[in-house]
Amino acid sequence: MASNAIIYPDVLDPIESASREYLDRHQEASLAVMCEYAVANAPLIRKVWADAGVKPGDIKSVADFREKAPFLTKDDIRAYRDAHNDPTGGMSVDSPGQTVSVGTTSGTTGDPTPVPNWRRTPAEETYARDHWHIGVRPGDHVCHMLFTFRGGHRRRSLSELGIAEICFSISPFEIPRIVDASKRFRPTSMSIFPNPLINAFEQYFEKTGEDPVDVFKSYKGAIFGGEPLGDRQKALTRSWGLELFETTSLGDVAGACECREHNGFHAYEDIAFIEAVDPITAEPVADGDIGELVVTSLVDRLSPLVRYRTGDLVSIDRSPCGCGRTHARFKLLGRATDxxxxxxxxxxxxxxxxxxxxxxxxxxxxxxxxxxxxxxxxxxxxxxxxxxxxxxxxxxxxxxxxxxxxxxxxxxxxxxxxxxxxxxxxxxxxxxxxxxxx
Missing domain, CATH: 3.30.300.30 (ANL, C-terminal domain)
Structure with missing residues (x-):
């Protein structure tokens, strides 16, 4: 008897396993288009490029981009915001009705930086891909911890896939509710699961005698974020039967997350172009060497960050990953300013x-x-x-x-x-x- 059930494939999206040759051609074409668009529409980008004496027409190849395109920093965005009383920091294009909200970075390393949001951001695409890789499918539930209350108002990608999010704040006081939801709805994944919440869960299990293996038995993984993941947290959550996938920001352009190989953060190269430069001289460094991560959005028409210096020290690896992805991944060593x-x-x-x-x-x-x-x-x-x-x-x-x-x-x-x-x-x-x- 034939089944009418919809079968959702476990294979990667074809773009995630595209050849390096294809990705290089795609990025070169996308960079030229993005540079033209950003200079024409984003006030801050237009100013930075004019100050550098560079025009979009000067960029005809990746080599041209690396040699001529000026860098952009968080300080540039903050300065433009303050000088022009622009809450978006000169990074939101003049397109009425497109900016649905203006969020910020966490501000841990300084004044929070404005991040304009539209109806479906590049970060949403990477968020959906990461959960799909963990094993989330339509009809599943996901526990979503509001990351300092940033992002919960615009998490559309999972709902568009038919996945239900159960939202909580990142607070120890929420743990009984999270435990109840985990046992009642049996979610497939959790995001974001940071150090303080892991420590609070540990104390909760010690005090209540609740079995963590039973609480987390439906989870195929949890996305860990906020700070580097320590060996103790890895061992502790493994003892609960919970696999953690570390995530980080890809320079405010999108997100980057580990796969099941746990050998670096995947940077989706159809969404962003990444480089590493010497943090002092800004000269390019070779893949595998330590440098400051520089990111350019290839798809964001609302906040087209171009050659954005993140301040993160990384080493980049563009070899194919054991998970099947061909996109670059990077290891995060820390902040250059730290x-x-x-x-x-x-x-x-x-x-x-x-x-x-x-x-x-x-x-x-x-x-x-x-x-x-x-x-x-x-x-x-x-x-x-x-x-x-x-x-x-x-x-x-x-x-x-x-x-x-x-x-x-x-x-x-x-x-x-x-x-x-x-x-x-x-x-x-x-x-x-x-x-x-x-």
Whole structure:
């Protein structure tokens, strides 16, 4: 007897497995069109290109683009916003009815940057692809944690696929509701699942005796975001039967997420053109070398970011991935502005995270690097600890942390311990400023 059920394929969209030759041709053509469009329609892009003495007609190839196209920074957008009283920062084209909202970046590394949104953004496309890769299909449920209340008003892609979202705020107070929804609706995935929520779930399971394996048994994966994923969180969530897929921003152009190979963030190259440049000289660096990520939107007609310097330090790999995708992926090493040199040794917050989380009292991984200057004679750390989990004295914990970190980092070290609740007051619930002057 024939079935009328609709079969949804598990294969990738053909563009995700296109040949490198095809992707290169596609990007070259798209760059020329986007440059013409952005200069004609986005006030800030027009100004930046005019100041650089470059015209869209000068861009006839990828080589021309790399050589001639001027860079754009967050500071450019903020300055234009303030000078022209333009909430979109000069990045929303003059197209009445297209801008349905203006969101912002998180503001963790500075003043939040305006991000105009239209009815279906490029980030929506990448969001849908990422969930599809995890295994979400029409008729499924997804738990969506509102990422500091940014984005929940415009998550259209999953609903258009016939997927129901159950929305929560990122708050420990929501955990009983999330557990109830997980057992009642048996969602297929979750997004976003950050460090603080993982730690709060751990405390909830310890206090209530609820079985995490049963709570998460329907999940094919959860998208983790906000900060780098530590080894402790990986092991903890694996013990719950939950696979995490780390995600990050692709320079405010779109999103980028791990696949099941967990070997880097996939940058969808039909949506964005990515480069890596030396953060000081802005000269191109080769794939595999460390450089600052630069992103150009190939599809966004509302906010056409062109040669946008993200401030993220990455290494890019354009070889085919084991998941079947041919698009580039990159490994995120940290923010260029977060780098500190101590006695000539380069240190980034990601390196400290793997050391702080190993102690039970500091398992929440809450710490700050105190950096008065980019180059310093000693590493100064402020570390938050859970006073209720203190095994011995504060001085004993400080000594244990000092011994572990100093041996691994091998630079002069100064530690300050504070109640972790004090650090949580410094930022949104998914992350705190990791580098501060005081």
């Amino acid at each position: 780098q500190i040199l101590v006695k000539g040794r380069s240190i980034l917050p990601r390196e400290i995270m793997g050391l702080v989380e190993k102690h039970d009292e500091t398992r929440a991984n809450l710490f700050q690097i105190i950096r008065a200057d980019r180059e310093m004679d000693e590493l100064k750390l402020r570390i938050g600890y859970d006073v209720t989990r203190l095994k011995d004295s504060e001085d004993a914990l400080k000594l244990r942390l000092y011994e572990r970190i100093s041996v691994a980092i091998e630079v002069p070290l100064v530690l300050e311990l504070v109640d972790e609740q004090e650090l949580l007051k410094l930022g949104p619930p998914h992350k705190i400023p990791r580098v501060t002057k005081t």
